[in-house]
Ligand SMILES: *[C@@H]1O[C@H](CO)[C@@H](O)[C@H](O)[C@H]1NC(C)=O
């Protein structure tokens with residue numbers, strides 16, 4: 001197994017940070033929509049009223065004129081606004097053997113690669129989409145490639161998991177996926193010049209960040225190291241983040257030109273290529289922040305507010321999950337799915353951080369989690385008048401004894417083995433369904449330091465106006481409060 005993969009899973013452990021429980025209502029933001037929806041000031045209303053009146057008159061006149069001219073079929077398409085989000089407008093046609101043959105010569109694009117566990121890869125694509133907004137380029141999103149679920153598993157497309165048309169609308173931006181650009185069965189290796197951030201932000205690996213995507217996409221990439229000033233924190237701070245706007249500046253001619261230097265030859269064709277101007281690309285965008293490292297955990301996070309919160313699940317994934325939830329809660333056909341509290345207890349490789357402490361004392365115990373459940377039930381009752389009785393556990397714990405203790409608390413879970421979920425839907429689905437369940441709770445309880453819990457908490461707060469708690473762990477009494 002590639003050791004870089006082992007390292008990448010540790011991305012899930014974040015440094016301790018200040019917790020906050022501010023509520024972020026779902027306020028879809030897009031620069032376009034906000035302008036359209038901005039309320040006129042009281043003083044301007046009279047003027048606007050007159051303008052509106054005059055507009056009605058002139059529109060009526062125009063309308064009459066139109067009646068006479070509309071006989072010709074040259075009427076302007078009033079649906080232009082919808083079409084500008086259609087991704088097919090931003091490629092020449094069907095996927096091609098070489099990606100470049102499908103790029104439009106009047107369009108600029110941006111892409112990047114992934115190389116961690118699925119949750120972190122979701123954050124990485126969120127960062128890519130946010131950079132697409134900053135640089136005003138059309139994003140091309142690769143598939144998710146397997147890491148924790150076994151390297152034999154086929155990649156899954158972004159659009160199978162997320163509702164891309166809805167995301168595109170919220171962002172006011174077309175979104176392309178790589179399989180719409182380059183034929184997935186292409187045998188042709190494409191040359192591409194990209195920026196490598198990795199060597200500017202960490203000092204242990206002297207190469208660009210590795211990703212299996214270059215093999216999947218059949219790309220032979222020549223990397224140009226970015227300047228050191230892309231690093232978000234001072235040089236002496238051992239943190240791997242770069243800053244959004246320093247990376248964005250390299251998308252524009254002036255900063256690009258003045259920071260060009262000798263590219264590394266590509267591994268296959270040994271070509272040295274400067275960073276591509278039409279298809280801007282960076283090696284790895286997981287570690288990017290606007291102001292601080294690990295911003296998905298902070299309330300102002302621009303990547304979450306401008307992009308992440310609009311990454312809603314595809315309707316197919318939501319429907320599949322709802323079926324499982326209803327069965328786990330034993331809901332009959334003529335009842336609605338009741339509100340529930342979701343829990344994510346990450347164990348598995350988090351044991352690495354327990355050192356000498358026995359696991360049953362290192363991880364938060366079930367009574368400690370039950371105390372959080374009671375808090376959430378009280379908050380939901382007081383704040384929203386919701387009496388929530390159903391509790392659904394998601395966890396990578398393998399010990400049947402632990403699960404039977406979960407059952408004796410009256411909590412439930414989805415038994416993916418008994419449900420044959422992998423056989424029915426594929427190996428990606430247990431983890432995807434877990435993520436949807438976590439995000440669908442009226443309340444959510446997560447594991448401190450887990451990025452899967454961080455995203456679940458943000459979703460429950462943004463989408464459900466829900467109550468959330470994060471359970472601390474690492475030693476007995478860690479979650480005392
Ligand atoms: C751009 O592409 C269009 C359509 O394929 C073509 O007609 C035009 O000549 C191209 N322009 C340039 C500058 O290559």
Ligand SMILES: *[C@@H]1O[C@H](CO)[C@@H](O)[C@H](O)[C@H]1NC(C)=O
Pocket residue numbers: 330
């Ligand atoms: C499921 O619900 C039905 C009808 O409400 C009930 O008869 C049955 O005992 C329940 N089964 C379980 C396992 O709770």
